Amino acid sequence: MPGLTHIGLAFIAKVIFPSISLWLLFLATEMIDLIFILFLILGIERTPDHKDGKLSAYSHGLLMATIWTILSSTVVWLISKDGNLSLIFGGMMFSHWILDYIASPMIYTFPNDTGVPIFFQNSKKIGLGMWKSKKAVNIGEYGITLFGIGIYLISIL
Numbered sequence: 001m002p003g004l005t006h007i008g009l010a011f012i013a014k015v016i017f018p019s020i021s022l023w024l025l026f027l028a029t030e031m032i033d034l035i036f037i038l039f040l041i042l043g044i045e046r047t048p049d050h051k052d053g054k055l056s057a058y059s060h061g062l063l064m065a066t067i068w069t070i071l072s073s074t075v076v077w078l079i080s081k082d083g084n085l086s087l088i089f090g091g092m093m094f095s096h097w098i099l100d101y102i103a104s105p106m107i108y109t110f111p112n113d114t115g116v117p118i119f120f121q122n123s124k125k126i127g128l129g130m131w132k133s134k135k136a137v138n139i140g141e142y143g144i145t146l147f148g149i150g151i152y153l154i155s156i157l
């Protein structure tokens with residue numbers, strides 16, 4: 001859920017894989033949050049600090065994030081018939097979960113956050129909890145994003 005950092009990673013990926021569309025990389029890194037927004041609108045999921053007990057397990061749980069990633073990279077393969085593109089899309093999409101695992105529980109932004117679930121609502125929550133201070137959030141969100149934009153701009157000059 002750390003919004004900006006995923007965008008930063010898409011810029012970094014664009015430098016590594018210049019032939020892939022930046023928009024496709026944005027889509028890959030934000031796909032799990034897009035699924036979350038859909039479930040949020042449908043009332044199935046909540047932000048991590050919501051007190052009604054609902055979590056973002058169907059979008060952000062380890063099991064479902066893995067399933068969404070496999071499904072999405074399969075769709076990319078079916079459309080493009082490009083195995084490399086499908087693997088990179090899947091890798092970038094799953095980077096979202098890895099980053100959320102590093103950041104969660106995001107105590108600084110969501111004081112009641114308990115981490116990302118392994119399976120569903122009541123399963124074990126995990127995470128390294130890096131987003132617990134303003135400094136960590138600033139470095140993680142703005143630092144990585146500015147770094148990504150910076151190396152991307154240098155790469156296209």
Ligand SMILES: [Zn+2]
Binds near residue numbers: 001032060
């Ligand atoms: Zn997320």
